Structure formats: C-alpha cells, structure tokens
Amino acid sequence: MSSTYAEALAAGERAAQRYLLTVPRTLTAGLGGVRLGRRAGSSLEFQEYRDYHPGDDPRHLDWSAYGRSDRLVVKLFREEVDPHVDLLVDGSRSMASDEPVTADAAAGPAPSVKAAAAAGLAALLAAAAARAGFSQSAWLLAAPCRALGPANARPRTWDGLSFDFRAAPRAAFASALARSPPPWRRRGVRVLLSDLLWDEEPRSILARLARGAAAVVVVQVLSADDAAPEPHGFVTLVDAESGETHDLLVDAAAVERYAAALAEHQRAWREACREIGAVMATVTAERLVDGWPPEELAELVELQVLEPR
Numbered sequence: 001m002s003s004t005y006a007e008a009l010a011a012g013e014r015a016a017q018r019y020l021l022t023v024p025r026t027l028t029a030g031l032g033g034v035r036l037g038r039r040a041g042s043s044l045e046f047q048e049y050r051d052y053h054p055g056d057d058p059r060h061l062d063w064s065a066y067g068r069s070d071r072l073v074v075k076l077f078r079e080e081v082d083p084h085v086d087l088l089v090d091g092s093r094s095m096a097s098d099e100p101v102t103a104d105a106a107a108g109p110a111p112s113v114k115a116a117a118a119a120g121l122a123a124l125l126a127a128a129a130a131r132a133g134f135s136q137s138a139w140l141l142a143a144p145c146r147a148l149g150p151a152n153a154r155p156r157t158w159d160g161l162s163f164d165f166r167a168a169p170r171a172a173f174a175s176a177l178a179r180s181p182p183p184w185r186r187r188g189v190r191v192l193l194s195d196l197l198w199d200e201e202p203r204s205i206l207a208r209l210a211r212g213a214a215a216v217v218v219v220q221v222l223s224a225d226d227a228a229p230e231p232h233g234f235v236t237l238v239d240a241e242s243g244e245t246h247d248l249l250v251d252a253a254a255v256e257r258y259a260a261a262l263a264e265h266q267r268a269w270r271e272a273c274r275e276i277g278a279v280m281a282t283v284t285a286e287r288l289v290d291g292w293p294p295e296e297l298a299e300l301v302e303l304q305v306l307e308p309r
Contacts, residue, residue: 008116008289009155012123015292020132021085021125023189023215050074082187082214084136085129089122089161090194091142092173095221096163114223115163117285118193120292121221123155125191134189137182141165141173141194144180173200177208186212196220196265202272209278216278218269223285227262229255 052061052072065073096115122138129136130152138148138158142165148158184190190213196202210216232250248254266282273280 004116005119005161006156008120009123009158009161011289011292012120012125013127013155015120016124016127016131019124019128021129021134021189022132082185083132083134084185084188085125085134086182086184086188086190087122087126087136087138088141088145088182088190088192088209089118089138089148090173090192091140091161091163091165092194092198093164093166094195094197112163112223112285113289114195114221114226114285117283117288118163118221119161121219121283121288122193123158124292126155135185137185139182141176141192143176145176145182147182173198174204174208177205181208184212187214189213189215189217191217191219193219193221195222195226196269197226202269203275206272206276206278210276216273216276218273218278218280220266220269220280220282221285221288222282227282227284229258231255 050073052074062073065071095118096112126136126138135152137151138153138155140146140148140160140162142162146160148161190209192205192209196218198205206216206218229250231252231254234247235250236245236247270280272278
C-alpha cells in the first residue's frame with residue numbers, strides 16, 4: 001500500500017476525533033438487535049398505532065382498542081440495531097481515474113484524489129464508530145470481496161487497499177457480492193463508499209447490501225471533474241474499467257449532456273435507496289482531502305451518520 005493511502009487513513013482517523021457514529025434515521029426491514037433505532041421494528045418499546053393492513057403480524061393487533069373503537073389497529077415498536085458497522089469500499093479502477101495526489105516518487109505511483117478521499121473517509125467512519133462503542137469491519141469491493149484487516153483493527157493498519165478492480169462485465173459488482181459476499185453482521189449498519197459510476201441497476205446492488213442489515217448508508221465520492229467537468233475540446237478518453245479509448249469533442253453541449261445523465265443516474269440511486277430505507281449522500285473528494293475540516297462533512301452530519309462531539 002502506498003504512503004499516500006497510509007497518510008489518508010491516518011488523516012481520516014485524526015478527523016474522527018471530532019465525531020461519534022450514530023444510527024441513521026432511516027432503517028431497513030425490522031430486525032431485533034441490541035441498540036434502539038428510529039423506526040418501527042421488533043423490539044419491546046411501544047411507539048405508536050396504525051390501521052391494520054392485510055399481511056400485518058396478527059400478534060401485534062390491539063384487541064382492546066378494537067373493542068373500544070371497532071377498528072383493527074396494530075402496535076408499532078421501535079427497532080433495535082446491533083452496534084456494528086460494516087464498511088464496503090469500492091475497489092474499482094474508476095475510483096482512481098482522476099488526477100493523482102502529490103506523493104514521494106520513491107513510494108511508487110501516487111493514488112488519485114478520489115481514491116485518497118475514499119480511503120480517508122472509510123477510516124474516519126471506522127474510527128468514529130469505535131469511539132461510539134460500535135464494533136467495525138472494513139471490506140474491499142472487488143472480486144472476490146476481501147477484508148482490509150481484522151475486525152476492529154485501527155484503519156491505519158489496514159492492508160490490501162487498492163483501486164485496480166476492472167469491473168467487466170458491467171454486472172461485476174452484483175456478481176462479486178453474489179459470489180463472495182463478506183460475512184457481514186446481521187442487524188448492523190452497512191456503509192458503501194463508491195463513485196457509483198457503474199452501468200448496473202442500483203436495486204441489484206442495494207438488495208444484496210441490505211439483506212439482513214438494519215441500516216444502509218450510501219456515500220458517493222466524486223472528484224470535482226466527475227461532478228462538474230469543464231469543456232476541453234477534442235480529447236481521447238480512456239475507459240477506466242475496460243481500457244477502451246474514445247475520441248470525443250467535449251464542448252459545452254457535451255458537458256451539459258453529461259450533467260443531465262449524471263443527475264438522472266443519481267436520481268435513480270436515491271430513488272432505489274428510498275425504496276429500501278437507505279440514506280445517500282454525495283461528497284467531493286478534493287474538499288475532503290483538504291485538511292478534513294468538519295464543516296465539509298456537514299452533509300454526513302445532517303444524515304445523522306456522524307455528529308460533532
């Protein structure tokens with residue numbers, strides 16, 4: 001692992017001193033656990049009533065309320081969440097496709113700003129989880145998916161972090177999760193860190209990510225050029241996954257079409273996240289690696305993933 005990745009992991013750990021991990025507001029399917037969440041689930045703490053719908057568990061019917069009002073209502077309970085976080089870092093080549101971070105030439109090729117931001121943010125979340133009393137594990141999304149270190153290891157000791165997975169065919173991410181899913185903790189919180197620049201339908205990824213989880217968080221990490229490219233004239237683009245080249249005119253009209261396609265892609269991901277009860281945020285890599293200031297993490301704070309100490 002290059003020195004720049006090690007520096008990014010250490011920077012993320014230092015930034016985590018300002019934060020504690022909290023359970024996201026939106027949780028997935030009701031599962032029992034050991035820490036209360038914020039949505040109806042299966043614990044013993046009563047939350048509220050709602051009208052009965054076919055398919056509801058008849059054990060939750062309140063017959064005394066039915067006797068008083070002649071209405072079938074069910075009791076809702078607050079869900080519990082296991083205090084464990086599984087972090088899944090996208091190891092695809094597109095995560096290292098932007099301009100590299102300056103690094104010591106003797107340490108080998110410098111990783112990109114986007115890769116450094118993803119590494120540092122993963123370290124920040126892992127360390128913030130540990131400070132809040134959560135256990136945590138980190139995984140690299142590649143083929144096969146693999147652990148970055150022992151459970152609860154300090155992020156700066158993670159090993160094997162790389163961004164060289166060629167996602168071809170385009171369904172490689174769903175296939176990787178299907179063939180070699182990490183041994184995730186049930187009822188825990190799962191966090192995906194990725195640029196999400198895949199052709200795959202997001203529901204197939206999220207369905208596997210959410211299976212057995214109490215909460216799912218998706219953090220999209222984009223470089224500034226990913227988020228808002230500028231016209232460059234005639235350029236030769238190299239596909240980060242396949243290596244194929246494409247000669248294109250990147251003018252104002254092309255940038256406008258790209259912006260519209262990116263917005264539609266993000267809309268599809270947000271809609272799929274809402275369907276399963278996941279939360280999603282988008283962050284810009286350059287802002288994160290520039291000192292990891294807490295104000296630049298405000299978007300995550302608002303999602304209740306992190307909160308200032």
